[in-house]
Amino acid sequence: MSTRLVILGLLKERPLYGYELKGIIERYMGDWTSIAFxxxxxxxxxxxxxxxxREIAVQKEGSRPSRRVYEVTEAGKDAFTRLLRDVWSKDERTFFSxxxxLFFLRELPKKERIAxxxxxxxxxxxxxxYLDGHETEMLAKPMVPPLASAIFSHSRYHAQAELSWLEELLREMQEGLYE
Incomplete structure (x- = not known):
């Protein structure tokens, strides 16, 4: 769903070809979405x-491969709005491999677990x-909306919580709590 939402959202702004979409996603969304080329x-x-x-043009420059330019339709704009509302109305449970x-970690030697x-x-x-420096860099770019600051903040809170939890787990493991 996120791939559809991103593509429709970007095409709402202006017509784009596939490689442009890829570049925008990598440059401006690569830190918080994983959309494969x-x-x-x-x-x-x-x-x-x-x-x-819909495809609105096929461009050809020199010996480069042709590229198809796409724009969003009215139905696509409606679908974008539905997808966006779905993202905000559904709770999403995250599963971590x-x-x-961790469930099977006791199968490894303690020294290896700690490492x-x-x-x-x-x-x-x-x-x-990385987040600290990258946020400053990204927010200085004119195409990045100010609300991206909230995305960085969200990532930072998760990373800080993960770090705290890992430090506590390490301490407990070193104390032999999970033997």
Whole structure:
């Protein structure tokens, strides 16, 4: 659903071709969404078949491959609004593959468990450091809306909570609580 929502939302702003969509998603949304390049073209084809977007031009520059330019239809604008409302009206439970690994963690030697946790703690710290610098950089770009600050804040709160939880888990594991 997020791929459809993103594509329809971006095409509401202006007509774009697939590679432009990819660039915008990577540059401005890459920190908080994971939309694969191939899924963009798959979604564009599906949205076109559904009548939510339409191809308005095929551009050719020199020896480069031709590119199809898309715009959103009125039905696509309606679908975008429905998808956006769905995002805001549904609670989303997040599942972490890490938790499955945690369930079986006792199968590894204690020294190895502790090393994995220490690595995750360092990774969480790096993520927080990255977020701080990257937020400033991104918010300085004119295409990034001010509300993106809330997205960075959301990511930061999750990263801080993860770091605190990992530090507590490491301490408890070092104390032998999960033997």
């Amino acid at each position: 191939g899924s963009i073209y798959f979604a564009l084809n599906k949205l076109t078949k559904e009548g939510l977007v 890490f938790d499955v690994g 994995y946790l220490q690595n995750r703690i360092e990774s969480a710290r790096r993520s927080l450091t």
